[in-house]
Amino acid sequence: MATQNHKTLLNLVKPKESCVLCGSSDFLKANCKEKGCAHFMHVGCARLAGFEVSTVLDDETDEEEDIIMCNEHADPDFTIKSKVMRLVELMDGRQDITAANTTSKASKALYGAARILGHLAWAWRWADWWVAKGDRYGVPENEQERLEFGRTQEVRGEKMLRLTDARNSRLVALSAALRERAYDSHGGMDKEVLEAGLRAVVKTPRLMGQLSEDEAEFVVQVRTPRA
Secondary structure, three states: OOOHHHHHHHHHHHHOOOOOOOOOOOOOOOEEEOOOOOEOOHHHHHHOOOOOEEEEEEEOOEEEEEEEEEOOOOOHHOOOHHHHHHHHHOOOOOHHHHHHHOOOHHHHHHHHHHHHOOOOOHHHHHHHHHHHHHOOOOOOOOOOHHHHHOOOOHHHHHHHHHHHHHHOOOOOHHHHHHHHOOOOOOEOOOOHHHHHHHHHHOOHHHOOOOOOOOHHHHHHHOOOOOO
């Protein structure tokens, strides 16, 4: 019995597989549910990174199972573009979050901004996937159109454009700085430096969506409100 329990635990932990986010091979990990995807992740890491995580009940075992979809295969609603678009919907013509007309709207905006920043903090891990494959934002419902959409995302020209975008916006550098809390200072967060880094990334249409100047500034200032 002890041997069987040990084998079961090893199967759950999957010690030969490392979490594609934190890099650790310890603790329980789950495989992305997309057929053929080799990405394994800790559920906690996937949640922090803003990936698609859901819990379902297995009809056969009557046990709960965590379902994870990596950044490459997640539903379009979980892409960073989608999160940005939901945030700017709260803008209502205003740049300053303090001008939001209800406490509820301000809370939603701050929560939305926190989700975006959390997603960006893991870009040092998923940036390569985004460059290689793009994202699923705007993916058509029709199967044939979805296949064509996927091929369009993967063509060399698009890959090179995304690579240039990632380099020019210093996406990975911003991500690493967020992870290391490099924008913290003795007097609080170094807002000017953080704003400059966020502004460069937010104004990258292939990554964040096509935003107007006011919308881009709103996204930056919601997360780093001015005193």
